[in-house]
Amino acid sequence: MLLEIDNITLLYGRIQALHGISLEVDQGEIVALIGANGAGKTTTMRAVSGLRPIASGAIRFAGQDITRMRPDLRVVRGISQSPEGRGIFPGMTVLENLEMGAYTRRDGAAIRQDLDRVFGLFPRLRERMRQPGGTLSGGEQQMLAVGRALMSRPKLMLLDEPSMGLAPMLIQQIFSIITEINQQGTTILLVEQNAQQALSRAHRAYVLETGQIVKSGTGSELLHDPAVKDAYLGVA
Amino acid sequence: MTAVENHQTAQAPPPVKATDRTVRGWLGRQPLPVRILVIVGFAILAYLLPYVGDVPVLGPQVVTQANDWGSVLFEISYFVLLAIGLNVVVGFAGLLDLGYVGFFAVGAYTVALLTSPDSNFGLKWVWLASVPVAIAVAMFSGLILGWPTLRLRGDYLAIVTLGFAEIIRIFADSAPLLRGDRGFGSIPHPPGNNPDGTAIFSVRDATPYYWLGLSIIILVILAVRNLDRSRVGRSWLAIREDEEAAEIMGVRTIKFKLWAFAIGACVAGLGGVMFAGYQGFMNSSTFVLQFSILVLAGVVMGGSGNIAGAILGGVLIAYVPERLRGIEVFGQDLFQWRFLMFGVIIILIMIFRPQGVIPSRRRAMELKDRAKEVAPE
Ligand SMILES: Nc1ncnc2c1ncn2[C@@H]1O[C@H](COP(=O)(O)OP(=O)(O)OP(=O)(O)O)[C@@H](O)[C@H]1O
Ligand SMILES: [Mg+2]
Numbered sequence: 191m192l193l194e195i196d197n198i199t200l201l202y203g204r205i206q207a208l209h210g211i212s213l214e215v216d217q218g219e220i221v222a223l224i225g226a227n228g229a230g231k232t233t234t235m236r237a238v239s240g241l242r243p244i245a246s247g248a249i250r251f252a253g254q255d256i257t258r259m260r261p262d263l264r265v266v267r268g269i270s271q272s273p274e275g276r277g278i279f280p281g282m283t284v285l286e287n288l289e290m291g292a293y294t295r296r297d298g299a300a301i302r303q304d305l306d307r308v309f310g311l312f313p314r315l316r317e318r319m320r321q322p323g324g325t326l327s328g329g330e331q332q333m334l335a336v337g338r339a340l341m342s343r344p345k346l347m348l349l350d351e352p353s354m355g356l357a358p359m360l361i362q363q364i365f366s367i368i369t370e371i372n373q374q375g376t377t378i379l380l381v382e383q384n385a386q387q388a389l390s391r392a393h394r395a396y397v398l399e400t401g402q403i404v405k406s407g408t409g410s411e412l413l414h415d416p417a418v419k420d421a422y423l424g425v426a
Numbered sequence: 427m428t429a430v431e432n433h434q435t436a437q438a439p440p441p442v443k444a445t446d447r448t449v450r451g452w453l454g455r456q457p458l459p460v461r462i463l464v465i466v467g468f469a470i471l472a473y474l475l476p477y478v479g480d481v482p483v484l485g486p487q488v489v490t491q492a493n494d495w496g497s498v499l500f501e502i503s504y505f506v507l508l509a510i511g512l513n514v515v516v517g518f519a520g521l522l523d524l525g526y527v528g529f530f531a532v533g534a535y536t537v538a539l540l541t542s543p544d545s546n547f548g549l550k551w552v553w554l555a556s557v558p559v560a561i562a563v564a565m566f567s568g569l570i571l572g573w574p575t576l577r578l579r580g581d582y583l584a585i586v587t588l589g590f591a592e593i594i595r596i597f598a599d600s601a602p603l604l605r606g607d608r609g610f611g612s613i614p615h616p617p618g619n620n621p622d623g624t625a626i627f628s629v630r631d632a633t634p635y636y637w638l639g640l641s642i643i644i645l646v647i648l649a650v651r652n653l654d655r656s657r658v659g660r661s662w663l664a665i666r667e668d669e670e671a672a673e674i675m676g677v678r679t680i681k682f683k684l685w686a687f688a689i690g691a692c693v694a695g696l697g698g699v700m701f702a703g704y705q706g707f708m709n710s711s712t713f714v715l716q717f718s719i720l721v722l723a724g725v726v727m728g729g730s731g732n733i734a735g736a737i738l739g740g741v742l743i744a745y746v747p748e749r750l751r752g753i754e755v756f757g758q759d760l761f762q763w764r765f766l767m768f769g770v771i772i773i774l775i776m777i778f779r780p781q782g783v784i785p786s787r788r789r790a791m792e793l794k795d796r797a798k799e800v801a802p803e
Contacts, residue, residue, distance in 0.1 A: 241673055265676035277671030279664055280795035281788030290664055294676040322788075324795040342676070 191250070192217045192377050193238065193346055198247030200230075200237055207233040209401040210247065215346065220368070220378045222388040222409065224422055225398030231381040232274045234398070235348045238379070239271045240264045252345065265294045268345030272352060274381075276335040280324025284315055287323045287334055291341025301341070308337040311367055328355045332364065340371065347371070350381045365391050385422040389413040397422070450787060453734070472640055475499055476633045492752030492761075496632035500704060501748070503639030504697045506740030508721045509728070510646055511693025513736035516725055517786070518654060519686035520666030521576070525587035527718040528571075528594040529564045529691040533698025534708055535598065536560035538610035541702075545610060546603055553614045553703045564695020565688050572687035576680055591715055598710035609709025616703050627703070635704045642700065646693055647733060653689070654733075662686055666731075667792055716765075723768055727775050729782025731789040738784055743768070 193215040200208040207230050215221045223231050236242040238249060240261035248257045256264055270291070279287050288308060292301045309316040312333040318326060323334060332352060339347050352368065353361045365387050372378050382388035389395055389409045397405040397418060405418065412418045453461055476496055479489040489495045508530065515523045539545045540556040575586045598604045615627040616638060626634045653659055661682040664672035673679050702708055724743040729735020746767075750760035775782065781790040 239674060241670060260678070261673050262676040262678050265674075271674045273671060273674055277668050277674065279667040279671065281667055281786075281791040282663065290660075290672075290675045293661075293664075322791045324791040338675075 191215070192219075192252055193379065194248075194250040195234070195238070196248040196250070198237055198249065199245045200233055200242060201245050202233075202242075206245075207401055208237065208244075211398070211401070211403055212247075213396050213403060213406070215377060215379050217377055218372075218375070219393045220372050220380060220391055222380045222382055222385075222392035222395040223398055224382055224385045224388060224395060224412075224418075226421070228400075229398040230401040231398055232350055233401075235271060235273075235350050235379070235381060238264075238348060239269055262294060265342055268343070269348065270339040270342045270344035270346070271348040272335040272339040272350060274350040274354070276331045278323040278326070278331045278334055280322060282323055283320050284323060284326070284334060285319045288315075288338055288341050291338035294342060300343075304341055304343060308340055311340075311370070312337050329357065329360045332356060332360075336364070336367070336371075340376070344376060346377045346379065348379050348381075351383060352380070353382065353384045353387065361387060385418070386413075389418075469644060473637065476636060490748045490751065493748055494632060496636060498745070498748045499636040500632045500639055502741055502744040503636050503643060504700050505721065505724065505744035506737050507639065507643050507646060507697045507700070508694055509724045509736040509740030509743075510643065510650060510733060511690045511697070512721050513725050513730060513733065514650055514653075514693070515686050515690035516722065517731035517736065517789075518659065518666065519662040519683055521683060521686060522581075522584040523587045523687070523690065524584050524718055524722065525571075525589070525591035525594075526690065526694055526721060527713050527715065528587075528591040529568060529694035530698040530701070530717070531594050531598065531713040532567050532691075533560045533564040533695030534702040534712070535604060535698075536563045536695075537699050537702040538613055538708060539603075542610035542613050544605065544608075544612070553616050557699050560699045561692055561695045564698065565692040568688040568691025569684060571691075572684045576683040576687065588715075588718075591718055595710065595713060595715070598713065604710065607709045607711055609707060609712075611707045613702050613706050613708070615706065629706065632704070635700070639700055642696065646696070647737075650689075650693075651733060658682065658685065663788065667788075720768070723772055727772060727782060729784040729786060729789070731786030732782070732784055735782050735784040735786065739782070 191214050195211060195213045197210045197212050198208055199206060199210055211230070211234060213221070213223075213234075223234065225231050233242070237244050240256070240259060244257065248255060250256065251264070251267060251269060254267070256267065259267075279290060282290065285305075288305060289301075292304065295301055314330060315333055315337055318330060323331065326334060332355070336349065336352055339349070349368065352364050356364060361384060368378060368380065369391055380388055380392060389412050392409040395407065395409050395412050396403050397412065405412065405415070407415070413423075453464065456464070476499060479485045479495060481488075490498045508526070512523065512526050515521050515526070537553065537556045537560045539547055540549050540551045540559060541553055543550055571587070571590050575583060578586060599606050615625065616635075618626040620626055627638070654662075661672070661677045664675060664677050665679050665682060669679055705712075720743050721740070724739030725736050726739070727742060728737065728739025747761055747764035750764065750767075753760045779785070780793055
């Protein structure tokens with residue numbers, strides 16, 4: 191297992207956001223995490239990247255216990271995140287934003303290769319290279335957030351709602367790029383409101399409800415599960 | 427290969443040049459010789475400022491009427507120094523520090539304790555020997571205050587730092603060691619003699635203090651500018667623009683915030699050291715909270731995040747009130763109206779130019795971005 195989340199709980203002050211979540215992501219997989227608003231999807235991501243300490247449980251990454259590891263060291267170990275709401279640095283150019291993605295790296299030549307790779311995946315970003323991040327459209331910012339997360343050469347990418355605010359056309363494209371990144375060897379944990387797309391792209395998926403995992407299975411199993419259809423796919 | 431594209435552009439993008447890959451202001455976009463010329467020119471003019479009164483027609487308009495021009499220039503110089511230091515904290519790292527005057531006081535009091543014959547320590551060091559100690563103590567107090575508080579964000583940090591300045595003031599008022607309003611006298615001046623054997627730094631002429639202050643400012647600017655362009659500066663920028671995103675990128679946010687705080691404290695301490703060496707006397711009423719707010723107002727007015735803006739802000743807050751002193755309108759000295767006028771000026775600037783008079787280009791982007799968050803589309 192690349193990532194093992196073992197029965198974690200997490201508190202925001204007195205509010206308990208996660209009530210003992212366990213999930214696993216294997217090397218090479220796309221795993222989707224779906225659930226209603228406020229279910230705890232973003233919180234789970236934040237626990238994995240270390241933005242928020244967990245109250246109990248354990249997180250292991252590539253065989254190592256990272257439960258109490260500093261966030262920057264988790265980046266070095268190979269976890270990167272494209273956060274909810276994109277988290278673009280508005281006053282930095284597109285190029286500088288991408289360079290921030292490689293913040294923990296010192297291998298200049300390889301960084302340049304990865305820049306080319308990102309520009310290959312998102313040609314639009316190359317055109318906008320010198321434009322401040324704050325002036326990009328929402329869709330372009332989303333591409334930048336995903337591209338930036340690639341710049342640390344992660345083993346595992348955490349993508350929090352990469353399709354948020356995108357036009358249907360762009361949603362298709364961003365999901366096929368995610369699949370492509372995965373096929374190039376990066377493992378992906380994907381949080382999505384767009385359950386239809388997420389489940390059809392993911393190898394496996396978990397359903398989160400009020401801080402607990404209530405269901406898991408392969409993407410297509412959940413896609414055809416009546417309860418999931420009812421609650422998340424909006425089809426009768 | 428999949429690609430997100432609305433329209434096809436076949437031509438290869440122009441190569442990245444070092445000069446245009448980042449968001450820069452006007453000066454930053456000029457060729458190097460022009461930049462050097464502009465900066466050296468400004469520095470020379472600054473050194474010549476004590477003689478500006480001799481310039482026909484214009485000169486007498488510039489110099490202050492009521493107070494000696496040399497003293498006013500010195501006052502401007504330490505305000506500018508404070509503004510440059512506060513700009514590191516507020517402008518670069520984006521930390522709202524309302525207790526900045528506290529570090530100024532720490533620097534000045536350390537000098538007083540080490541040098542003044544009134545001090546209980548009885549050390550009577552010379553001024554120069556106390557300088558490194560005072561700077562170190564100010565920096566250390568910055569670290570001590572920053573360590574527990576920098577986990578806080580925005581408003582909370584502002585309140586804690588405000589409290590810090592008050593603690594220092596109350597301490598200065600009531601701790602026997604700091605002698606309350608009796609204060610410390612006979613603090614020695616900086617060293618050095620003129621060719622004729624008289625001391626360069628004396629109570630007779632403030633101009634040498636101004637030149638000293640100006641030289642310190644230039645050194646501090648060079649240091650701060652280099653920091654800003656380094657990895658440290660990039661980390662500050664990331665923290666200021668989006669702290670959580672910075673953390674996700676692997677920036678050690680607490681560490682860099684602490685650095686900004688300590689460097690700011692260090693510069694403020696240096697201001698206190700200069701002040702003590704010039705004044706020769708200080709007591710608990712020397713350091714008022716308004717002082718912090720005034721310097722902050724200067725930084726924001728001038729253009730937070732931009733060194734040139736901070737300098738302009740420092741000049742404004744120190745020069746304008748002094749220039750107005752002695753001018754009477756309806757039987758009132760305009761000096762008394764300075765805070766009201768600053769209030770009005772700040773409101774006007776915030777309405778018409780929220781990024782400051784000489785803004786940082788990046789800051790302007792950040793403000794736009796925030797406005798978007800408040801009122802999407
Ligand atoms: N900083 C915080 N302080 C207090 N409570 C929080 C905080 N962040 C999240 N929560 C609470 O934790 C719960 C889980 O939130 P989380 O952001 O993980 O939901 P989510 O599944 O990502 O929802 P969405 O689909 O709307 O993004 C919610 O009830 C939320 O109100
Ligand atoms: Mg969320």
